Amino acid sequence: MSTVxxxxxxxxxxxxxxxxxxGYACNVQCDFCSVTDQMREENMPLASVMAILSDAxxxxxxxxxxxxxxxxxxxxxxxxxxxxxxxxxxxxxLPSNGLMYSYKExxxxxxxxxxxxxxxxxxxxxxxxxxxxxxxxxxxxxxNQGVQNLVALKQQPIGDLIVKHDTWMHLAxxxxxxxxxxxxxxxxxxxxLSDRNKDNLESLLPVSTMRDGIFAAFERGKQLGxxxxxxxxxxxxxxxxxxxxxxxxxxxxxxxxxxASFALWESKISPxxxxxxxxxxxxxxxxxxxLRRDYLDRYGDGELVPEYATAAARAPSAA
Amino acid sequence: MxxxxxxxxxxxxxxxxxxxxxxxxxxxVLYAAAYxxxxxxYVLLDRVDSRYVVHLRGKQKLDETALRAMAGEFSNExxxxxxxxxxxxxxxxxxxxxxxxxxxxxxxxxxxxxxPALVDLDQPGEDGFLDDPLGIAEPWEAxxxxxxx
Numbered sequence: 001m002s003t004v005x006x007x008x009x010x011x012x013x014x015x016x017x018x019x020x021x022x023g024y025a026c027n028v029q030c031d032f033c034s035v036t037d038q039m040r041e042e043n044m045p046l047a048s049v050m051a052i053l054s055d056a057x058x059x060x061x062x063x064x065x066x067x068x069x070x071x072x073x074x075x076x077x078x079x080x081x082x083x084x085x086x087x088x089x090x091x092x093x094l095p096s097n098g099l100m101y102s103y104k105e106x107x108x109x110x111x112x113x114x115x116x117x118x119x120x121x122x123x124x125x126x127x128x129x130x131x132x133x134x135x136x137x138x139x140x141x142x143x144n145q146g147v148q149n150l151v152a153l154k155q156q157p158i159g160d161l162i163v164k165h166d167t168w169m170h171l172a173x174x175x176x177x178x179x180x181x182x183x184x185x186x187x188x189x190x191x192x193l194s195d196r197n198k199d200n201l202e203s204l205l206p207v208s209t210m211r212d213g214i215f216a217a218f219e220r221g222k223q224l225g226x227x228x229x230x231x232x233x234x235x236x237x238x239x240x241x242x243x244x245x246x247x248x249x250x251x252x253x254x255x256x257x258x259x260a261s262f263a264l265w266e267s268k269i270s271p272x273x274x275x276x277x278x279x280x281x282x283x284x285x286x287x288x289x290x291l292r293r294d295y296l297d298r299y300g301d302g303e304l305v306p307e308y309a310t311a312a313a314r315a316p317s318a319a
Numbered sequence: 320m321x322x323x324x325x326x327x328x329x330x331x332x333x334x335x336x337x338x339x340x341x342x343x344x345x346x347x348v349l350y351a352a353a354y355x356x357x358x359x360x361y362v363l364l365d366r367v368d369s370r371y372v373v374h375l376r377g378k379q380k381l382d383e384t385a386l387r388a389m390a391g392e393f394s395n396e397x398x399x400x401x402x403x404x405x406x407x408x409x410x411x412x413x414x415x416x417x418x419x420x421x422x423x424x425x426x427x428x429x430x431x432x433x434x435p436a437l438v439d440l441d442q443p444g445e446d447g448f449l450d451d452p453l454g455i456a457e458p459w460e461a462x463x464x465x466x467x468x
Contacts, residue, residue: 025458040460047418073456099455142455 002059085114101146281306
C-alpha cells in the first residue's frame with residue numbers, strides 16, 4: 001500500500017479520491033463559470049489519464065472522479081469508466097450538469113459502466129432562472145428528465161447548488177423541488193471570483209446578505225429529511241449550524257489536472273485562508289479551513305466571528 | 320569556459336568534477352545521462368551559478384586515464400540523451416495515440432465506432448458515443464464558433 005501527500009499529511013491511496021480533470025470543454029456556458037476560454041481547450045490525453053489511474057490503482061486507490069468541464073460530452077468517457085471498474089475502482093464519481101442523462105440510454109450506459117456517484121449541478125428550480133444561468137432555454141427540462149432517468153435506474157443523485165446573487169433566496173425552494181424529484185443530498189457551494197468569473201463581482205454577495213437563504217435551505221432540508229451541507233463557508237458565518245458544515249479534507253481529494261496535482265482543499269477555489277482574527281479560534285485548523293481568498297479580497301474579514309476558548313486566546317488584532 | 324569541462328580530477332580518490340552550461344542541456348537530459356553512470360560511479364548533481372556540476376566517484380579504483388575517458392563518455396551521453404529527448408518530443412503525439420490504442424485494447428475497450436479519442440471540437444457532430452438528436456453533447460465552443468460565423 002502506498003501513501004500520497006495531501007497538504008502536509010500523508011494518506012493511504014485507499015483512502016484518497018483521485019479526481020482527474022479530464023478536460024475543461026463543456027456544452028454550456030454558465031454565467032458564473034470560472035473556466036476561461038484558454039482552459040476550455042485543455043484536455044488530458046486518454047493515455048495520460050489511463051496511466052495516472054493505472055499507477056494510482058497499483059498503489060491501492062479505489063476511488064476516482066472525473067471532473068471538468070463537462071465530462072459526459074467526452075467521447076470515450078463511459079468506456080474509461082468501465083475500464084476503471086474492471087480494474088478495481090469501487091467508487092466512481094461523475095460530476096455533471098446532468099444534461100446528457102436526459103437521454104435514457106446514456107443514463108443506463110453510465111450506470112452499467114460503473115458510475116456509482118452522480119453529482120449534478122442543479123442551478124435552480126424554475127425554467128427561467130435555469131435558462132438564464134446556464135444559457136440554454138431547455139436546460140431545466142433536460143435536467144429534470146436526467147434526474148428522473150437516474151432515479152428510475154435506482155440511483156441517488158447528489159445535488160450541487162451554487163450560492164450566488166440570484167440563487168441564494170431560492171435555495172430552500174431548490175432543495176424542496178429537487179428533493180421531490182428524488183435527490184436526497186445537497187452541497188452548497190459559494191460562487192468563486194476566480195479566472196473567468198473574477199470580474200463578475202456582483203455574483204458574489206456577502207454571506208451575511210445571503211445567510212437567511214442558506215439557513216432556510218438547511219431548515220427545509222431538515223423538514224424534508226434530506227441532507228444539506230455547506231462546503232465553502234466558515235462556521236462562524238453560519239453560526240449554530242455546525243451539523244451542516246462539510247469538511248473538505250474528509251473527502252481526501254487528490255486533484256489531477258492538465259496543469260498540476262494538488263489536494264482539493266489547497267485549490268484556489270477552496271477555502272484556505274485564515275486572518276489574524278482567526279488566531280485562537282477553537283475551530284481554526286479544525287472544522288474551519290478559513291475563507292476563500294477571493295472572498296477575503298472582496299469583503300475582508302469583517303463578518304467573521306471567531307469562537308475563542310478563553311479571553312486570553314483572543315488574538316490581539318481582533319481585540 | 321567551455322561548454323562541458325573537467326573542473327577537478329583526483330586519481331587518488333577516483334573522483335572527478337564536471338561542469339556544464341545549463342543553457343545548453345535541459346535538466347532532464349542531465350538526469351538521464353547521469354543515470355547511465357550509476358553502475359560505475361557514485362553521482363552527485365549540483366548547480367553553481369549558470370552551470371550544472373556533476374561529482375563522480377568511481378565505484379572501482381580509476382586512474383587519470385580512466386577518469387578522463389569517463390568524462391568523455393559522459394559528454395557523449397549528454398549529447399545522446401539530448402537527441403533522444405528531441406526525438407521523443409517530436410513523436411510525443413504519435414506515441415500517445417499508439418499507447419492509447421494499446422492500453423485501450425488491453426483493457427477491453429470498445430473499438431471501431433467507439434473510438435476512445437476526445438470529442439473533436441472541429442467536428443462536434445462526430446461525438447459518436449450515442450445518438451445525440453438534441454445536440455446536447457455539442458461543445459459550447461463549437462456553438463460559439465457557429466454563432467460568430
